[in-house]
Amino acid sequence: MRRKVFASKVFDRKVVLITGGCAGIGRALAERMAQAGARLAIFDLDQQALDGLVQHLRDHHNVEALGLRCDVSDRSAVQRAMALVIEHFGGLDVLVNNAGITHRSRVMETLPAVFERVMAVNFYxxxxxxxxxxxxxxxxxxxIIVLSSRSQYAPVPERGAYNASKHALHGLFDTLRCELEGSGVHIMLACPGYTETDLRKRVxxxxxxSIAQPVPVIGRAASPQDVAEAIYQGALKRRRLLVLSSPDWRARLAARLFPRLFDQLMRARLAAGPAR
Known part of the structure; x- marks a missing residue:
């Protein structure tokens, strides 16, 4: 995907906070926003990765960046970190809810604690x-930009907690959008398909x-940079919903019109083992 790096000044000097911003889509989006002139705040759990990313953004993009170690599932920690961001920059223009985890296990074989942990990070x-x-x-x-998933439309077996967390995000932010009508705050739900990130490899x-084995992939996995570019362009256009990845329209269509066939295809893909 060709990148129109300097095509717009919409985010120039804007303060953008990205959660889970040190890897994958989060990091790619941080770099894309930096290219557009934004000032960046990054939440992540890896302090070393935070320090490295902040230095990279300063050195390569000449932007102001702040990295804060923060577990987004901890409400008090989030409140403290958010207060630091607002004190440092004077306010916040864009929030990207990107932090997330996943799992691979059948519903009946998944402990309640795993459901709770996935929901704690992805939803709460x-x-x-x-x-x-x-x-x-x-x-x-x-x-507000919310990273959802293709699984909102075509759920993948053995990711019940993950799928549930993404459905919950749509319920929450569709409701919030209604409540904020007329406030000037815009909400976009972005639904990437399979993306080549560490999320697939650490489940x-x-x-x-922890399982080192990656989750199955149907079709070609997108690059984080292409997903970040699509999200950036969607944010410029103030899209309400962004569904990404070329194979996904087929999956959504099959899941809706031919649900039994879709289930059979997914079971066959799982039986074949994870893609590398």
Whole structure:
């Protein structure tokens, strides 16, 4: 995908906060926003990766960047970190709820603690960050970008907790959009398909242990840079919903019109083993 790096000044000097911003789509989006002149705040759990990314953004893009170690599932930690961001930059223009984790296990073989952990990061993490950021976003008539998933439309077996967390995000942010009507705050839900990120490679098992084996992929996995570019362009156009990845329209169509066939295809793909 060709990148129109300097095509717009919409995000020039705007303050953009990205959760889970040190790898994958989050990092690619941080670099894309930096190319557009934004000032960046990054939340992540890896302090070393945070320090490296902040230095990279300063050195290569000449932008102001702040990296804060923050577990988005911890409401108090989010409130403290958000206060530091707003104090440092004077406010917030764009919140990107990107932090997320996944698992690979059948529903009946997944401990409740795994469901709780996935929901804590994927759903409650976005909720905590949004509630903490919303007063500043309302003042500055800003944007909220939420990373959902193709699984919202065509769920993948053995990711029940992950799929549920993404459905919950749509319910939450569709409701919030209605409540914020007329406030000037814009909300975009972005639904990438399979993307070549570390999220696919570091997953939880049903017992909560880490699994090195990647989750199955149908079709070609997109690059984080292409996904970030699509999200950036969608944010420029203030899209409400962005569904990405070329194979996904087929998956959505099959899941809706031929659900039994879709289920059979997914079971066959799982039986074949994970893609490399």
């Amino acid at each position: 993490g976005a909720l905590h960050c949004t509630q903490a950021a919303l007063p500043s976003l309302q003042t500055r008539r800003g944007q 939880l098992g049903g017992d909560g242990s």
